[in-house]
Amino acid sequence: xxxxxxHPGPNxxxxxxxxxxxxxxxxxxxxxxxxxxxxTAEFKAxxxxxxTPAIDDNGVRVFDSNAILLxxxxxxxxxLGKPEDRGELLSWLMFIATGxxxxxxxxxxxxxxAPEEMxxxxxxxxxxxxxxxxxxxxxLAGREYLxxxxxxxxxxxxWGWIDKATVVLGxxxxxxxxxxxxxxxxxxxxxxxxxxxxxxxxxxxxGEFDDEAKRAFFPxxxxxx
Ligand SMILES: N[C@@H](CCC(=O)N[C@@H](CS)C(=O)NCC(=O)O)C(=O)O
Numbered sequence: 110x111x112x113x114x115x116h117p118g119p120n121x122x123x124x125x126x127x128x129x130x131x132x133x134x135x136x137x138x139x140x141x142x143x144x145x146x147x148x149t150a151e152f153k154a155x156x157x158x159x160x161t162p163a164i165d166d167n168g169v170r171v172f173d174s175n176a177i178l179l180x181x182x183x184x185x186x187x188x189l190g191k192p193e194d195r196g197e198l199l200s201w202l203m204f205i206a207t208g209x210x211x212x213x214x215x216x217x218x219x220x221x222x223a224p225e226e227m228x229x230x231x232x233x234x235x236x237x238x239x240x241x242x243x244x245x246x247x248x249l250a251g252r253e254y255l256x257x258x259x260x261x262x263x264x265x266x267x268w269g270w271i272d273k274a275t276v277v278l279g280x281x282x283x284x285x286x287x288x289x290x291x292x293x294x295x296x297x298x299x300x301x302x303x304x305x306x307x308x309x310x311x312x313x314x315x316g317e318f319d320d321e322a323k324r325a326f327f328p329x330x331x332x333x334x
Pocket of ligand 1: 120
């Protein structure tokens, strides 16, 4: 049985949505990242990068959300779009993995979690996140989905981060990006979204972002013990 190492953050939620869309059977393995469970030797054998999501597919480990999406989509021939659109699919997946995700993550960090205000870094990452939103917004003019005419893992992947627009960009969220808003509303109306959002709701993940959580997430801010 596929094991899905999960914490309800934007990257694991991509995989949660893929599994909800496809109905593939899996066992949920909670990794409470606010308690630092991503740093255990047991988990690092599955993901040496010590982050969620990761999967163990009967002995095959795969880590990093977009690698997992590609691996599962290829293996089960699901949500890949048309073969002639493979180049587009890979391009948008990499755009999300190397651009939208990291810049959004850093924007969240400097807006909400940096120990002191750092205006230059905050603006740099906010502006880069906004630029990635603009690229998506322009691309989605007159299109329903990111790749060809099909709902694919590129949409699944983008949804994980676009769902956090207000945390990344501030209160106005998707308001300046009407095509992206239309796309987001259409993806959000899919039945699998509710199932993905409900995943792990019965698990008592740690909620407070206290000292223990800060040590787990930002060990560079603490002396090595
Ligand atoms: N590139 C990775 C990033 C994974 C990532 O940053 N995961 C977050 C949750 S959304 C995490 O596990 N954070 C815990 C930590 O940074 O210690 C991916 O796409 O899977």
